[in-house]
Amino acid sequence: MGSLKLEELGARARAACTALGKLGHNEKSAALLGCAGKLRGMEDGILEANRKDLVDAQAKGMKESLIDRLTLNHARLEAMAQGLTDVAAMDEPVGEYVSMKTRPNGLVIGEKRVPIGVVGMIYESRPNVTADCFALCFKSGNAVILKGGSDALRSNKAIVDALRLGLREAGVNEDCLQLIEDTNRETATAFMKLNQYLDVLIPRGGAGLIRSVVENATVPTIETGTGNCHVYVDASADLHMALEIITNAKTQRIGVCNACESLVIHRSVLGAFLPLLAKRMEEYHVEVRADDEARALVPSWKAATEEDYGTEYLDWIVSLRTVGSCDEAIGHINRYNTKHSETIVTNDYANAQRFLDEIDAAAVYVNASTRFTDGFEFGFGAEIGISTQKLHARGPMGLKALTTTKFVVYGNGQVRG
């Protein structure tokens, strides 16, 4: 039954997608602005639905960082609506010719940016993802089928109802936005194998969800963002800058994939830096799990295990490791990281360049917080996710990541010799 329903959603999305491909920039922008208006106009209903989701989540004992991700309020809903407006104002991603050239035999070969088709999204309890993903998919000419988490079902339904109403009133086939309301695992698995109707599947959520998609999906997938992100404090670091960057990366928003989960500190600054760090982490109630060398200076810190270095806490905890060189820091990070975002704090030119070259991650920083790995911060507008794989898109994915290309070839009778 679940799977029959999926086929139906898939067929509707595929059909809507063909019509969507023929809409021009202005029609799509008008529809997005209409959808933003509906989010604003239907705020009471959406927040009410979200309150019900939150009551259930609290009753189930959901942890603070996840409650934060689930929570909507006026400001977040306004940001969501503004996101639609911003996407509407962006340049049209479809129809651009990436290249166009005449070959020696006279064939004129163009590489044209076109929509992917039907995008599937599986995500967990962040209802703002619902509006962001719709806006980017719609703007890039794709239909989208969403499967949100059961914890956010009421919120997502309320948001999707508002958006579909906006589409309908703009004269657009609202089937280009579909929400799977069935939250069982069997439906999720069937969705991952819906090759006939899905051109790509993008999971957004915790490590368990990502792993399940990688193992089960037969639809081409873009693996996104678990983030075991590091800040490395090099021997020549400005220690006050390092302290501010660590504080921001760790505490500015605790439950997100670009938050810092692990610190790597050069041995030569341990004595000067750890007292400052210990005081700051205590102020923010961040538990530090460190190696013996660091604990010799701050005995109140817990001992870090091997598992700690591989953990994305999404919580008020950070691991810490002492190293003797930039190379050792790079080795440690490349071993434990999830290829998301990594920072070096340094004033050494050669170490900065080596860190940028040798760290294997979607985004590598010198002297800045890992928290900037984000579609808005990178100037792409809302993002559909942060890719931690190497195919198709890497790092924050905006409109371009939702397109593909097609070779368009003009001939006058050429045959191959």
Added chain:
Amino acid sequence: MGSLKLEELGARARAACTALGKLGHNEKSAALLGCAGKLRGMEDGILEANRKDLVDAQAKGMKESLIDRLTLNHARLEAMAQGLTDVAAMDEPVGEYVSMKTRPNGLVIGEKRVPIGVVGMIYESRPNVTADCFALCFKSGNAVILKGGSDALRSNKAIVDALRLGLREAGVNEDCLQLIEDTNRETATAFMKLNQYLDVLIPRGGAGLIRSVVENATVPTIETGTGNCHVYVDASADLHMALEIITNAKTQRIGVCNACESLVIHRSVLGAFLPLLAKRMEEYHVEVRADDEARALVPSWKAATEEDYGTEYLDWIVSLRTVGSCDEAIGHINRYNTKHSETIVTNDYANAQRFLDEIDAAAVYVNASTRFTDGFEFGFGAEIGISTQKLHARGPMGLKALTTTKFVVYGNGQVRG
């Protein structure tokens, strides 16, 4: 045992890959030229190995089109060596900044082209694929693990031995090129799940191989090229041009993915065109399987079944369907094609544009043979395959398709507000 050996190959490729990333353009070019020299210098041994493969293949009754794909000779080996030389001369794909910009907060964000890492290839009996894939992977800074078909094992070993010798003599770690010699199915399946060591898996071969990879792989995959390619002869077509394009697309090389497998003919030209077509197909011994409307004019043709329209013959057979409009042709092609290469022969401007816009395929042509969908013909040099999926790369994949990007961010203490 097979899987232990795989792990070892994987670990060696991964290790070689790190060193490879530090080689400059000139060192890589010199190594490729050395490898080309070894292919030429070791021709006798390679052709002897190939002859043994061919004897076995003929004894097993392999069909003509596959024998053609397996066969090496002086000219094909020379083309292979020339391919390495051509790739050596191409621009360096690694290190290019796709974009670089300063954000309002002063962060300088660059998007830099970098190697993917370790590429896995599974392919069938074309030994030239061995050298082509190595050259493109090496040039783009990737290690590669090859798994060729059992029919070509001796040929592939001889080619890989020559190439590894060329690498060694150039002072490069030859472990950046690995051949899996174990040809059993279990090893193939383990290879598809070697996520720890493989960053991408590219299958090249028949529909069965591609399906097996799509269903079993957990490594990110680029689906390549089964080609059920069509030539549509529109009402306004120059019929002599149509005849030459069909002849070329169908018969110039029978066993390749961009060969034409199906003809779609506008009703209004049936009377004028079919006698020409029947005569030409008879000359080339091509069997035509047609619908009733066409068979009313050429009764010697067999009746096409539903299955025929979905079949990539790779043989001296072509299916034929009559339509009443360009829209009907587009509908037929989008229903049965494998998203590879499609051609319209027409002199009607609006139909040409509609065909280019609405056909869903990697390459869409007006008035040219489908046989041009090829890395050399598109100006990319040798190709690693022809992608028929929409993620990462679509159509012929050259050097760029073997790279990914990494965001490199220069800050001076920025934290997120």
